[in-house]
Amino acid sequence: MSTTKSLAYVRKEMLDQQPAPRSQVGFTRWARDNLFSGWFNTVLTLVSLFVIYKVLAATLPWIFGGVWNADSLAQCRVIMNEAYGNTHHACWAVIHERWNQLLYGFYPETQYWRANLAFVLMLASLAPVLFDKVPRKMLYLTMAFPFLLVWLVWGGTIWGVTSVAFGFALGGIAFKLVDRFGSMALSAIAAVAVAAVWWLFIGPSVVEGLNSVAPLGHLEEVQSRDLGGFMICVIIGISGIALSLPIGIVLALGRQSDLFIVKTICVGFIEFIRGVPLITLLFTASLLLNYFLPPGTTFDLTLRVIIMVTLFSSAYMAEVIRGGLAALPKGQYEAADALGLDYWKAQRLIIMPQALKISIPGIVNTFIGLFKDTTLVMFIGIYDMLGLSNAIRANAAWNGIYWELFIFIGGVFWICCFAMSRYSQWLERKLRTDHR
């Protein structure tokens, strides 16, 4: 009996690997575990499926059977009656005819390229701020963008915005020069004073001179009244977002300051602004401000609104960031002190990076809220998308249309807000340095 003789009950070669039973893998397994794991869940699943079916059966034909080409709601109905024998379909023709108004307001049609260019530049200048892989040199574009935006959107020659930018540059130089004497407060005051003198007294006459000598880069001027639609929401939203973060940081630091006056001012500002609804501030900006200004002064309405929206959201931002500061262990502050860092260095290198990271969800929350709040400008006579939807429906041709406009507007806002939300989640994951 040789040892090589195989035993009858021992296999010589391995069986091929079998696929797992159908019931244990893939969709079947997933469905059984998640949808039909008991009689109660099975019932729930079936009910949900039925509801989803009902909703889709009602809405999909409405959405996809819609009419795209018509001059009025009445014509839409005629076309639907011919095609389907009923009028239970969307009349997208209103979007087809008025989409440009919904997006650009009453901006002159020949100048749309300016708005588009400003939008593309906005995305480009946001890129280096949002993503650290983008070349750092793009930050120069970011710094120039606010001035480019004003020039592109409102028009005129480039000298006006250049003068404003020059004022900032002068302020910066003054800051550096005075900074040598070592007093932060003194150099800040000097910077503001120099810039103000330029803006108020020297700048305007220089601009006037340059305009008459060399009207460089002259674009057709567009009045604030003609801005509207999605464009005004983006302009107000982006300005508010960009300005409220730094102001909010300063306010949050001020609130924690040991200096009595600074602290009182910051607390007073935050509590006052948070105690007043945004719509009240907007009414103040649009209607009541005229009582306090000398008659004849014109103060651009969009600018007034941007200022009010910024003040409003920076108060909220301050509290969000204060939450981040409060969440930092005391050891971090003490470590900064132990390293011999002064106040500003400690904030910049140790405290703020951590506090801001903690506050990301809150910050983005405030941003999204601010962006959606921009539709409130409808109440002070600026035609944002919601205001335009009313105006469009007041036109005899489209009187009676409803869902189509709001679905479009809702869709546009959803895309923007969802993008912000996804970005913040990505940023949180990227910045996670703890070991959980």
Place this chain on the structure above:
Amino acid sequence: MKKSVFLGALTLAGLAAGTAMAQDSSTLAAVKERGVLKCGVNPGTPGFAAPDASGKFVGFDVDVCRAVAAAIFGDSEAVEYTPLTSAVRFTALASGEVDMLARNTTWTFSRDVDLKNTFVGVNYYDGQGFMVPKDLGVSSAKELGGATVCIETGTTTELNLADYFRVNNMEYEPVPVESFTEAQTQFLAGACDVYTTDASALAASRASFENPEGYVVLPEIISKEPLGPLVRHGDDNWGDIVRWSLNAMIAAEEYGVTSANATELAKGTENPEINRLLGVEGELGAMLGLDNAWALNIITQVGNYGESFEKNIGENTPVGLARGLNAQWTEGGLIYSPPFR
């Protein structure tokens, strides 16, 4: 020392503001310097004011703004329209955010006296009515006890409604809405049994419904709603300009002056009244501080009252209103302009 410097600066600032105020008190001068008229309009009422597809405001009320601009600048397009909700219109006018309102506003005692406005005339005589679905089986407003009513906030219709139901010992449940279009949508969606507003707006609204036959406008008209343009107190010359711009449109219709024949008639006619209106005789324009061709500009660019009516809200438009009370006094209506003399 420092305190006194500060106080001195404050005083100076106050004085500067004061003198600026004194210099600029004339609305006409301010408007001329600005180059555009700021006119407060309804953000959207079919036929009366709404932006069209190209963003240009059109409508019966808008034509009053255009007339004033034509009188001042000779250019009916020199208007900056500020859409205002009912709730903020008077504040906007009082604060100087707009120069005038042409925003289907009812002329009432308290708005004229207490809110310190000057109503310069009436461009549309309206009255409040009710619309109900036919299925409700109601044929008179007296049967509306217990109904839910869609009503625009901050309007006279809101107050009239309360008065009417109280006088007739009926209960109702208000459903407040912000704008005309909102009210219409709520009504169609069945959020309220009754929709009440000015009869003109009811007619316009019903005309746009998918099946107008399913709805009836009840016969009762429960209020007087004289709608007209207004300015704020304190500048009578400005009020005169707006008043006579409207009157010029009305008088032109009475005398048969239209946008088509005005230029021809301005060469001189037998009728001295027409001659004075069109600036051929007399110095009416100069008295207002305007060009003598002010009324001619209005009529050639905007048209007379009847033309504006027919173009925006007349029977051949979707709004489809009959002249009714708004016919000339010679035709049995209430539209009447004082003489141009």
